[in-house]
Amino acid sequence: MKDGGIGILPEEQQNLFEPFYRASNVGNTPGTGLGLAIVNNCIDLHRGRISFASQVGVGTTFRVELPLTIINVIQEKHLDMLLVNNFREQ
Numbered sequence: 356m357k358d359g360g361i362g363i364l365p366e367e368q369q370n371l372f373e374p375f376y377r378a379s380n381v382g383n384t385p386g387t388g389l390g391l392a393i394v395n396n397c398i399d400l401h402r403g404r405i406s407f408a409s410q411v412g413v414g415t416t417f418r419v420e421l422p423l424t425i426i427n428v429i430q431e432k433h434l435d436m437l438l439v440n441n442f443r444e445q
Contacts, residue, residue, distance in 0.1 A: 356416070356417045356419075357415070357416040357417075358414045358415055358416075359413070359414040360414050360415060361380055361382075361384075361411065361412065362409045362410050362411035362412055362414055362415055363378055363380075363407075363409040363411070363415055364378060364379065364380060364411055367379065368407075368409065371391055371407070372391050372392055373388075373392060374388065374389055374392040375387065375388040375389065375392075376388045376392075380411070394419075398419060398421065401421050401422070402421075402422055403419060404420050405417060405418065405419050405420075406418045406420075
């Protein structure tokens, strides 16, 4: 995802995923500082990763990578079938 926004100051980038953190250059832009913390937690739960590059006055680009493995899909379908079969037997 890419924007043409205000960018993130280099000295503040390490705090970007902390809950309630808002950069000093946001001005009157509304927000709570929770969005990226929530996104980061969701990505962690899926064993993915998020990275970004930012320049003040140019904007920020975020990259989200989530793993997809066929074995997980097969296991989930197998688990679903087991649950359905167990429910029918009861």
